[in-house]
Amino acid sequence: MGLGHWELWGAVGWLVVILVPLWFMKRWIGQHLQGLGLLLTGSPDLAVLLYFLILLPGIVVHELSHWLTARLLGVPAGGITLWPRTRRGRLSLGSVRVARVDPLRNSLIGVAPLVAGSLFIVFIGERILGTGQLGEAVLWGRWSLLGERLWALRQVPDFWLWLYLIFALSNAMLPSASDREPWRPVLIFLGAVGATMLLMGGVPQVPPALSDLFLRAVGYLAYAFTLTVAVDAVFMALIWAMETAVGWLTGRRVEY
Numbered sequence: 024m025g026l027g028h029w030e031l032w033g034a035v036g037w038l039v040v041i042l043v044p045l046w047f048m049k050r051w052i053g054q055h056l057q058g059l060g061l062l063l064t065g066s067p068d069l070a071v072l073l074y075f076l077i078l079l080p081g082i083v084v085h086e087l088s089h090w091l092t093a094r095l096l097g098v099p100a101g102g103i104t105l106w107p108r109t110r111r112g113r114l115s116l117g118s119v120r121v122a123r124v125d126p127l128r129n130s131l132i133g134v135a136p137l138v139a140g141s142l143f144i145v146f147i148g149e150r151i152l153g154t155g156q157l158g159e160a161v162l163w164g165r166w167s168l169l170g171e172r173l174w175a176l177r178q179v180p181d182f183w184l185w186l187y188l189i190f191a192l193s194n195a196m197l198p199s200a201s202d203r204e205p206w207r208p209v210l211i212f213l214g215a216v217g218a219t220m221l222l223m224g225g226v227p228q229v230p231p232a233l234s235d236l237f238l239r240a241v242g243y244l245a246y247a248f249t250l251t252v253a254v255d256a257v258f259m260a261l262i263w264a265m266e267t268a269v270g271w272l273t274g275r276r277v278e279y
Contacts, residue, residue, distance in 0.1 A: 054279050065275070152176060
């Protein structure tokens with residue numbers, strides 16, 4: 024993306040900001056995709072199945088990333104299940120059996136889908152759609168360039184297929200409630216270490232190479248989230264239009 028040091032620090036703040044609409048959009052999409060399925064089929068089970076099939080590429084990446092990370096960390100992992108079912112009152116679209124070990128390794132396994140999904144989105148955006156310059160246009164306020172680049176994207180071969188893949192990946196990559204369970208002790212430990220360092224005279228100097236690597240990773244994550252929000256906005260408009268049309272044709276309504 025060609026971002027400099029200050030732009031990357033700006034990406035840290037942008038990452039925090041973009042997480043808010045990303046969470047709300049994911050929730051809206053989950054509800055309204057199932058609502059659209061209910062309008063089309065009249066069956067709650069078929070609506071869930073349709074929702075599962077639409078997000079299937081992202082679900083596969085989600086569960087496979089759990090499994091691969093567990094194996095790389097030496098944590099026993101069983102088979103992968105890909106099918107919608109209700110677990111503890113929550114809808115689960117897939118699962119993988121992973122042994123409970125220390126909180127650090129379980130936390131890394133839990134966050135793996137977010138990392139894997141973001142990497143795929145960055146790859147599609149950078150290498151296939153060429154949207155890296157869009158991020159630079161936003162950061163530098165070059166709105167005329169932004170409009171030109173957005174209009175030019177329609178000429179990319181299989182444009183809508185790549186947008187769909189970003190949509191499926193992004194709406195399946197956020198960690199589930201079970202993925203987040205091991206995070207609490209790790210966050211408490213890191214907070215305690217940080218507080219102890221401050222009380223003892225400050226935080227040690229971080230090597231520039233490590234700092235730059237961290238900031239660059241945050242920059243790419245912010246880029247992936249921003250691209251996700253843009254693509255999700257397009258699909259939200261399509262879902263709303265289809266929901267409205269199908270509701271009018273069938274006379275059905277869904278309460279959210």
